[in-house]
Amino acid sequence: MASNSNKQPPEQRGLHELYGEDPIKADEQLWGRETDPNSRRGFLRRSGLLAMATALGASIPFAKNMPAGLIPAAFAQSDEPFSLPGKEGLVVLNDRPINAETPPHLLDDEITPAKHMFVRNNGLVPNIETLNPDNWTLEIGGESCETPRIFTIADLKAQFEHHSYQLTVECGGNGRSEYVPAASGNQWTTGAVASPKFTGVRLRDVLEACGIKKDAVYIGYYGADLHPSGDPSRESISRGVPMSKALEDETLIAWAMNDEDLPVLNGHPLRLVCGGWPASTSGKWLKKIVIRNQVHDGNKMAAPSYSVPKYPVAPGTQVPNEDMEIIQSMPVKSLITFPKTGISHQLGQPLAVRGHAWAGDLSVSELHLSIDFGATWHKADLRKPANRLAWQHWQSELSFPEKGYYEIWAKAVDSNGKAQPMVVPGWNPKGYLNNACHRIAVQVI
Ligand SMILES: Nc1nc2c(c(=O)[nH]1)N[C@H]1C(S)=C(S)[C@@H](COP(=O)(O)O)O[C@H]1N2
Numbered sequence: 001m002a003s004n005s006n007k008q009p010p011e012q013r014g015l016h017e018l019y020g021e022d023p024i025k026a027d028e029q030l031w032g033r034e035t036d037p038n039s040r041r042g043f044l045r046r047s048g049l050l051a052m053a054t055a056l057g058a059s060i061p062f063a064k065n066m067p068a069g070l071i072p073a074a075f076a077q078s079d080e081p082f083s084l085p086g087k088e089g090l091v092v093l094n095d096r097p098i099n100a101e102t103p104p105h106l107l108d109d110e111i112t113p114a115k116h117m118f119v120r121n122n123g124l125v126p127n128i129e130t131l132n133p134d135n136w137t138l139e140i141g142g143e144s145c146e147t148p149r150i151f152t153i154a155d156l157k158a159q160f161e162h163h164s165y166q167l168t169v170e171c172g173g174n175g176r177s178e179y180v181p182a183a184s185g186n187q188w189t190t191g192a193v194a195s196p197k198f199t200g201v202r203l204r205d206v207l208e209a210c211g212i213k214k215d216a217v218y219i220g221y222y223g224a225d226l227h228p229s230g231d232p233s234r235e236s237i238s239r240g241v242p243m244s245k246a247l248e249d250e251t252l253i254a255w256a257m258n259d260e261d262l263p264v265l266n267g268h269p270l271r272l273v274c275g276g277w278p279a280s281t282s283g284k285w286l287k288k289i290v291i292r293n294q295v296h297d298g299n300k301m302a303a304p305s306y307s308v309p310k311y312p313v314a315p316g317t318q319v320p321n322e323d324m325e326i327i328q329s330m331p332v333k334s335l336i337t338f339p340k341t342g343i344s345h346q347l348g349q350p351l352a353v354r355g356h357a358w359a360g361d362l363s364v365s366e367l368h369l370s371i372d373f374g375a376t377w378h379k380a381d382l383r384k385p386a387n388r389l390a391w392q393h394w395q396s397e398l399s400f401p402e403k404g405y406y407e408i409w410a411k412a413v414d415s416n417g418k419a420q421p422m423v424v425p426g427w428n429p430k431g432y433l434n435n436a437c438h439r440i441a442v443q444v445i
Pocket residue numbers: 117118119120121122123170171172222223224225236237265266267278279280281282283284285
């Protein structure tokens with residue numbers, strides 16, 4: 001963030017100069033920085049608050065509490081129209097490969113419906129004609145597999161016990177758009193997360209049926225999607241998890257989501273699901289699983305992919321790959337799924353607020369809400385998860401002291417006592433693990 005030292009800080013200038021006709025332009029002049037007027041980063045400068053009041057046409061009762069570096073939640077909405085087969089209301093971030101996220105108010109269901117589950121593809125979606133569940137096979141192998149075998153989906157269904165779990169899957173890059181300097185990759189805001197119910201067989205049962213050698217340390221998956229180049233000798237992505245995660249009760253080889261076939265974009269006819277870990281470990285269009293005697297070395301396993309620095313670094317630092325570690329459990333996080341950001345609310349009436357919270361392998365123990373930019377907090381009612389690794393629902397009622405612009409902030413605390421940060425957490429080169437508090441805008445009238 002280069003600021004121009006020749007320019008005066010805003011305090012020393014007249015307000016008319018600051019606002020001008022266009023607050024973003026005015027800000028640019030002040031700080032000598034090129035700004036994309038459509039970029040939410042345009043509000044990161046110190047005059048952001050004043051610009052916001054002008055743009056909103058409303059007073060901000062708790063303005064003095066609001067950290068100057070924040071992008072107002074009122075401007076964080078996206079109304080881009082978009083349609084993908086079987087999906088509704090998702091916002092497309094990239095179409096080659098297809099990546100689309102879900103606006104928070106469409107994640108209001110306790111169990112995420114298929115039409116609202118985000119899509120994150122690293123390669124080319126397999127041709128629908130090749131995704132026939134009747135002749136699909138899953139191969140189990142690898143150097144630490146005693147007896148490599150091939151199963152049809154019918155074999156899996158017939159030979160192993162079926163299990164259903166609601167599992168929270170979140171892309172490791174969810175929230176990336178808020179990092180400064182920007183990290184390359186899909187600019188996810190908050191919508192690369194979902195918590196549907198998956199049905200399948202335990203990965204453990206299948207691996208044990210094939211024999212796990214004593215030296216096994218990791219599993220890796222291979223899917224049927226091609227690398228974006230179309231080169232069949234290259235994998236689009238091939239990641240995995242340590243044996244301890246692979247052997248958990250909830251780690252599934254799933255064929256169904258919410259009691260229906262998996263949607264094509266979410267891995268039909270078969271996928272791996274490792275709830276609570278970066279969703280990149282949940283292989284779609286699953287063709288093969290290998291049991292490894294070393295950390296799996298498929299595409300996107302090595303740093304910097306899905307890895308973060310082992311120590312905190314200053315924003316923009318170049319971090320050597322050997323100083324990075326693979327992301328395991330995702331951090332504590334929450335969403336406000338009702339109301340939709342930007343609503344108007346009548347003064348004097350309580351406002352019902354609700355959402356979900358999750359914490360990777362852990363559970364969430366508290367959910368706090370603030371309407372005064374984090375100066376004071378109060379606890380919401382938080383429910384237990386449907387099962388381990390499912391997100392937890394919370395709800396509350398809020399009252400507002402006077403008319404004006406407010407933000408509702410939600411902050412979850414995990415079962416180890418760790419809370420979400422109010423602002424974007426430690427910068428990392430690829431922009432992973434942003435679990436900053438979710439904020440929505442409310443205008444009290
Ligand atoms: N075969 C395959 N599996 C994959 C991917 C992929 O591109 N190909 N993307 C991974 C990543 S990075 C994420 S975040 C999740 C997304 O799952 P979804 O598209 O069902 O929401 O799938 C993971 N599994």
